[in-house]
Amino acid sequence: MWRFISLRLLQAIPVILVVITVTFFLVRIAPGGPFDSEKAVTREVKAALETQYKLNLPLFQQYTAYLGDLAHGDLGPSFKYPGRSVNELIAAGFPVTAELGFYALLVALCIGGLAGIIAALRPNTAQDYVPMSLAMIGICMPSFLLGPLLVLIFGIHLDWLPVSGWGDIPGDKILPAITLGAGYAAYIARLGRAGMLEVLSQDYIRTARAKGLPEWQVVLKHSLRGGLIPVVAFLGPAFAGLLAGSFVVETIFQIPGLGRFYVQAAFNRDYTMILGTTVFLSVLIVLFNLLSDILAAWMNPRLRAQFGNN
Amino acid sequence: MTTQTISDIAQAEQGTSLWKDAWLRLRKNHLAVFGLVLLVLFVIIAVLTPWIAPYSYQAQNLELGASPPSAAHWLGTDIFGRDLMTQIMYGGRISLAVGFVATAVALLIGVTWGAVAGYVGGRADAVMMRLVDILYALPFMIFIVLLTVVFGRNMLLLFLAIGAVEWLTMARIMRGQVQSLRQQEFVEAAISLGLSPATLIRRHLVPNALGPIIVYTTLTIPNVMLLEAFLSFLGLGIQPPQTSWGLLISYGAETMEEFPWLLIFPGVALTLTLFSLNFLGDGLRDALDVRGAKD
Numbered sequence: 056m057w058r059f060i061s062l063r064l065l066q067a068i069p070v071i072l073v074v075i076t077v078t079f080f081l082v083r084i085a086p087g088g089p090f091d092s093e094k095a096v097t098r099e100v101k102a103a104l105e106t107q108y109k110l111n112l113p114l115f116q117q118y119t120a121y122l123g124d125l126a127h128g129d130l131g132p133s134f135k136y137p138g139r140s141v142n143e144l145i146a147a148g149f150p151v152t153a154e155l156g157f158y159a160l161l162v163a164l165c166i167g168g169l170a171g172i173i174a175a176l177r178p179n180t181a182q183d184y185v186p187m188s189l190a191m192i193g194i195c196m197p198s199f200l201l202g203p204l205l206v207l208i209f210g211i212h213l214d215w216l217p218v219s220g221w222g223d224i225p226g227d228k229i230l231p232a233i234t235l236g237a238g239y240a241a242y243i244a245r246l247g248r249a250g251m252l253e254v255l256s257q258d259y260i261r262t263a264r265a266k267g268l269p270e271w272q273v274v275l276k277h278s279l280r281g282g283l284i285p286v287v288a289f290l291g292p293a294f295a296g297l298l299a300g301s302f303v304v305e306t307i308f309q310i311p312g313l314g315r316f317y318v319q320a321a322f323n324r325d326y327t328m329i330l331g332t333t334v335f336l337s338v339l340i341v342l343f344n345l346l347s348d349i350l351a352a353w354m355n356p357r358l359r360a361q362f363g364n365n
Numbered sequence: 366m367t368t369q370t371i372s373d374i375a376q377a378e379q380g381t382s383l384w385k386d387a388w389l390r391l392r393k394n395h396l397a398v399f400g401l402v403l404l405v406l407f408v409i410i411a412v413l414t415p416w417i418a419p420y421s422y423q424a425q426n427l428e429l430g431a432s433p434p435s436a437a438h439w440l441g442t443d444i445f446g447r448d449l450m451t452q453i454m455y456g457g458r459i460s461l462a463v464g465f466v467a468t469a470v471a472l473l474i475g476v477t478w479g480a481v482a483g484y485v486g487g488r489a490d491a492v493m494m495r496l497v498d499i500l501y502a503l504p505f506m507i508f509i510v511l512l513t514v515v516f517g518r519n520m521l522l523l524f525l526a527i528g529a530v531e532w533l534t535m536a537r538i539m540r541g542q543v544q545s546l547r548q549q550e551f552v553e554a555a556i557s558l559g560l561s562p563a564t565l566i567r568r569h570l571v572p573n574a575l576g577p578i579i580v581y582t583t584l585t586i587p588n589v590m591l592l593e594a595f596l597s598f599l600g601l602g603i604q605p606p607q608t609s610w611g612l613l614i615s616y617g618a619e620t621m622e623e624f625p626w627l628l629i630f631p632g633v634a635l636t637l638t639l640f641s642l643n644f645l646g647d648g649l650r651d652a653l654d655v656r657g658a659k660d
Contacts, residue, residue, distance in 0.1 A: 070499050081515050195639040199598040200632040203618040321514045
């Protein structure tokens, strides 16, 4: 197991390096310097600004300097918010995004997992078709459509829940979490159904039934662990998608999270902010993929045996 | 020459029966047929839009303003008094075009990459697939936003950027197919007849891997269309005066309190299309008996 983990960790390093390098050079080749659009900046001021942000150095030295700063965890100053570092902006936005992502994942796992299991227990009956059709709708309805629709129904017509904000009014976290989680709930339902169906047709499940175990024990104790492996393997990519998808949800519900900062930075051409956020999110996502791979391997006896720890 | 013709005939015969078989199975799947019919209908409407749209694309009626569905405007009008149905038809042209073209880009890159990696094998294969693994781990949504920032909001680049990030699964599937095909006798026979690798890949490997490619293509189009809609919603994709379903939904969301139809109808158009493509893709996967084409 340790060999598997260290192998995966080693593989993650080049990925992260590639991300940093590609992002850095992409941002640098963007047409127009970050201060070009600013009106009436004298040449001296521009030169001073460029010195301050190390833009006067040759490209490769800029790159090594950035890597050096990064090694100390410093993502540099923001171009558009003078006096604020990218670190500060990320520190302000990320907890909000992480909280939103966590609730959304919770929604996705509870609803999706349950729907998948229920559907797999009676395949090709109404108990299967109803949750799976709902899942298909969930997959096809993008969050930027579902969000406004939910607001329209529950926020405006029924007036049950607040329509925007984050942590100001009780209940204002419910709609964003559902909006962000719905699509993933749908995927998890499909993955969970397929995984459970496969496990439930195995011989050892027949044995468990034959020895007279009650059905709930067969499902909970014998099938769940195997059947949900695909779901666990999906958690890493799901988390990546949640972070990226949070742009939209944060925009709709006016949540002051990292996603909104990122989109604003994209509009303002705040290059250091874009660079810093991309690097930060990429590293996080690579680590989460790693974590879910390890978790899936730990749940899968065959993979565990392959890397034999005991 | 003769051997080639014979193999061609044999292949063609086998091909038809396989496709006929798949078609018969697909026809039994009502949802997939429904998806196919709806999709064909949408494509026909999109192609014919300039001739069949009820109003001209630019026509405004500021006095009318936003009006709910009526006999004159079946789906209502937007705040400038523009006919929503016309807007949706023109938007659909762009949304569908982005979906098809970007998927074609992804298809071309992915199939070539996977076929070469699977065919050459050995170290080149290891390096090529390692690269795919690395790219897999990247957060693409974030990268596409980054690309639109760097290269501006240009439609052609949007196609290329989306296509360039959607080819990875295609490459993996193609490589797996080619690897298993390479073990088969007819490929060995073709090699021993002195066929060049490029011809072998083009004439024998790609046609035999067509099933999974078609299935995966059908499932890639909705992903691409979602990406475009997502970018347009954020204001980073299609720019006015052009429009797309994502952009229409974005406008609709702004004014949904007073004019909910401006959100609902474009939303229905997009959701129905994605629905059709997903059902068709699932149906094709079952009909062609392709495993592992999704997730």
